[in-house]
Amino acid sequence: MTKRQTRAFFFASTGLFSAIFIALTVDSHRQFPRLTHADQITPAVVAGKHVWHQKDCINCHTLLGEGAYYAPDLTKIAQQRGAAYLRTFLQDPWRFYSEERDRRIMPNLHLSDRQIDDLIAFLTWVSHIDTHGWPPRPILVSGAAVPGSNVGAPSPQPASSDPIAQGQALFGQAPPGCFACHSTAPGVSLVGPSLAGIAARAAERVASAEYHGKAKDAAGYIRESIAEPNAYVVPGPTYSSNGQSLMPGDFATTLHGAQIDAVVAYLMSLK
Amino acid sequence: MRYRTQVVAYPYWVVALLLYGLQMVFGLLAIAKYLGPDPIRTLLPFDVSKEIHTNLLIVWVLTGFMGAAYWLVPEESRTELYSPRLAYWQLGLWTVAGVTAVVGYLFGWTAGNKLLEQPMPVKIAIVVVMLMFLYNIGMTIWRARRLTTTEGVLVAGLAASALLYLPSLLSFDNYTVSIFYRWWTVHLWVEGVWEMIQGGLLAYLLIRLSGADREVMEKWLYVIVALTFISGILGTAHHYFWVGVPSYWLPLGGFFSALEPLSFLAMASYAYMAMRRSGLAHPNRLAIHWTIGSAIFSALGAGILGLAHTWPAVNRWTHGTMITPMHGHMAFFGAYVMIVLGMVTYAAPGLFGHEAEQRETPVGLWAFWLQIGGMFGMTMAFATAGISQTYLERILGLGYLETQQKIQVHFLMLVGTGILFTIGVALFLYDFFFLAPRLSRKAAPGTWPATAEA
Numbered sequence: 001m002t003k004r005q006t007r008a009f010f011f012a013s014t015g016l017f018s019a020i021f022i023a024l025t026v027d028s029h030r031q032f033p034r035l036t037h038a039d040q041i042t043p044a045v046v047a048g049k050h051v052w053h054q055k056d057c058i059n060c061h062t063l064l065g066e067g068a069y070y071a072p073d074l075t076k077i078a079q080q081r082g083a084a085y086l087r088t089f090l091q092d093p094w095r096f097y098s099e100e101r102d103r104r105i106m107p108n109l110h111l112s113d114r115q116i117d118d119l120i121a122f123l124t125w126v127s128h129i130d131t132h133g134w135p136p137r138p139i140l141v142s143g144a145a146v147p148g149s150n151v152g153a154p155s156p157q158p159a160s161s162d163p164i165a166q167g168q169a170l171f172g173q174a175p176p177g178c179f180a181c182h183s184t185a186p187g188v189s190l191v192g193p194s195l196a197g198i199a200a201r202a203a204e205r206v207a208s209a210e211y212h213g214k215a216k217d218a219a220g221y222i223r224e225s226i227a228e229p230n231a232y233v234v235p236g237p238t239y240s241s242n243g244q245s246l247m248p249g250d251f252a253t254t255l256h257g258a259q260i261d262a263v264v265a266y267l268m269s270l271k
Numbered sequence: 272m273r274y275r276t277q278v279v280a281y282p283y284w285v286v287a288l289l290l291y292g293l294q295m296v297f298g299l300l301a302i303a304k305y306l307g308p309d310p311i312r313t314l315l316p317f318d319v320s321k322e323i324h325t326n327l328l329i330v331w332v333l334t335g336f337m338g339a340a341y342w343l344v345p346e347e348s349r350t351e352l353y354s355p356r357l358a359y360w361q362l363g364l365w366t367v368a369g370v371t372a373v374v375g376y377l378f379g380w381t382a383g384n385k386l387l388e389q390p391m392p393v394k395i396a397i398v399v400v401m402l403m404f405l406y407n408i409g410m411t412i413w414r415a416r417r418l419t420t421t422e423g424v425l426v427a428g429l430a431a432s433a434l435l436y437l438p439s440l441l442s443f444d445n446y447t448v449s450i451f452y453r454w455w456t457v458h459l460w461v462e463g464v465w466e467m468i469q470g471g472l473l474a475y476l477l478i479r480l481s482g483a484d485r486e487v488m489e490k491w492l493y494v495i496v497a498l499t500f501i502s503g504i505l506g507t508a509h510h511y512f513w514v515g516v517p518s519y520w521l522p523l524g525g526f527f528s529a530l531e532p533l534s535f536l537a538m539a540s541y542a543y544m545a546m547r548r549s550g551l552a553h554p555n556r557l558a559i560h561w562t563i564g565s566a567i568f569s570a571l572g573a574g575i576l577g578l579a580h581t582w583p584a585v586n587r588w589t590h591g592t593m594i595t596p597m598h599g600h601m602a603f604f605g606a607y608v609m610i611v612l613g614m615v616t617y618a619a620p621g622l623f624g625h626e627a628e629q630r631e632t633p634v635g636l637w638a639f640w641l642q643i644g645g646m647f648g649m650t651m652a653f654a655t656a657g658i659s660q661t662y663l664e665r666i667l668g669l670g671y672l673e674t675q676q677k678i679q680v681h682f683l684m685l686v687g688t689g690i691l692f693t694i695g696v697a698l699f700l701y702d703f704f705f706l707a708p709r710l711s712r713k714a715a716p717g718t719w720p721a722t723a724e725a
Contacts, residue, residue, distance in 0.1 A: 006491070009493065017505055028516055028520075035515045036446075054383055057318075065513055066385060070317045137666070139664065144667075144670060145668025150669055
């Protein structure tokens with residue numbers, strides 16, 4: 001092979017693969033609107049993207065798996081946590097996390113209410129992008145999909161006096177040991193059903209025709225399920241026996257009212 | 272130094288090496304924050320230290336490349352540089368833009384786009400600098416009417432880098448589309464045209480250090496850069512897998528990025544064959560260390576470790592974990608840091624007007640081995656952290672925060688090996704600024720005695 005031939009090889013192959021790349025780029029542009037639901041890019045989403053960049057979020061977090069690895073991935077956060085929770089969190093991250101416990105903490109970005117709403121709109125839009133099934137298993141900010149996997153960790157302590165933070169800690173403590181039967185990861189059903197997205201599901205159930213309990217709203221439904229598991233029994237192979245829920249029926253007496261309030265507040269933050 | 276104006280390289284490398292030292296400071300700060308708690312969180316949050324760490328890398332490596340081009344082009348084209356004055360102005364503007372960006376980051380002035388955080392005015396200044404640079408180099412070659420393949424590949428790589436920076440000036444409302452074009456700059460730089468630069472510098476250094484036959488070396492240089500683009504252009508797709516693109520990018524990205532190690536392996540065997548054929552009897556032993564080291568380390572870091580998580584079925588689980596910095600650190604160090612340090616070390620005696628090209632100080636060797644050892648250790652620390660993270664967080668479903676606590680021990684290892692690496696960098700700077708041979712000027716610059724160099 002001569003130098004002239006290798007030079008020709010270089011130019012020909014580079015030209016060929018550049019051409020293929022550009023052709024595929026053109027085709028991708030044809031498909032982007034469908035894959036990313038571009039029709040849902042509202043002015044709020046665009047403004048939220050601007051906040052995302054302006055506050056340099058990507059140099060701690062990942063989004064679509066891209067960014068820095070110092071803080072959790074946010075691709076599906078809007079689906080995992082409701083707007084209400086995210087709004088409260090962004091107003092004051094320290095309500096739910098503590099630097100002593102977690103070794104790092106998100107700084108308060110002092111966002112305006114408008115900026116927070118825009119950011120949530122942006123993250124909600126991102127959570128619906130067609131990512132070919134990524135992440136293959138939901139990435140939890142904290143907690144454990146399967147009990148026992150957080151080997152050797154001390155019993156979780158609340159980060160602040162906020163009910164959601166209190167409830168989250170209580171959920172992971174034994175007693176009451178909620179985590180032993182309920183996962184908060186989507187699709188992970190243990191003895192009891194997964195509580196991922198329970199806030200949204202509870203609202204649907206209260207409104208449905210099959211429900212005959214006393215609860216009027218989602219929070220009421222969750223409270224009722226804790227205090228009286230038999231008020232409405234979710235069908236499932238290991239959830240009940242002869243129409244009787246397998247969940248302990250004495251939480252109304254073993255937990256204080258404030259503790260139940262806290263667990264309800266926490267579960268209501270799981271959209 | 273054969274041509275007086277090659278001395279322009281010196282201030283470029285001074286700036287580059289100082290920024291290299293500064294990069295270490297912010298790297299160590301970033302990893303200390305991983306251990307936490309962070310007492311200076313309000314003063315300097317993690318995102319700022321990380322963004323300065325990566326931006327300094329890009330800026331100083333590019334400064335090193337430009338210095339290398341100012342050293343190499345006059346020699347290859349056998350002429351003086353077109354305008355040293357323009358080169359100094361260019362460096363001044365470049366440094367001002369770089370320092371402005373870094374200081375701006377400290378005060379939250381950022382575009383917040385990973386690796387392309389430079390605010391728009393800085394981006395425009397960068398484009399102007401690149402045009403000044405290309406004009407100066409282009410005029411030098413044009414006036415000499417002499418363009419070797421080695422310098423051609425180097426200059427084409429730098430020109431293409433400038434061109435591929437342009438997509439970063441665009442902004443899109445659709446986040447997926449902006450990611451798509453962000454990689455045109457970032458990926459096509461580091462896994463495309465920067466490899467051309469590395470290849471060009473490697474060819475130059477191997478020709479000089481081993482006395483290998485230029486025709487043969489340049490012939491294979493074309494093959495190497497061809498392999499780079501055959502694999503690297505469509506290999507861009509390995510960044511596209513999960514960001515909302517059509518599904519055909521997955522098999523394409525998997526296949527072509529699996530070929531990416533080829534060009535790096537080709538460079539390693541290129542160096543090995545040159546050494547086998549012609550021997551490496553050159554008295555600048557330190558430069559030989561860095562040159563061969565770059566060829567080997569880039570094959571490992573950029574080639575093999577990139578391959579380790581590029582296949583879609585693997586990347587599905589490792590995407591966005593510490594596996595990425597495992598590959599990133601060793602790849603950048605092997606391919607780009609080492610080749611720049613090789614050029615600096617090779618040129619140092621000539622640059623300082625010293626007669627002998629001999630260069631092998633104990634401090635210089637310590638600087639080499641501590642950086643090699645430190646980087647190897649850091650890579651292992653990132654790898655063990657990343658593998659643990661993938662299993663605990665992605666497969667077992669443990670929360671992000673719980674996982675981070677469980678992999679703390681790897682961050683400790685990262686701190687230890689990072690300190691070793693930093694000592695190596697400090698020794699390199701000490702060697703360059705204080706120990707490199709400075710001459711009793713028997714031979715004035717420009718009348719450099721002919722040596723073994725062809």
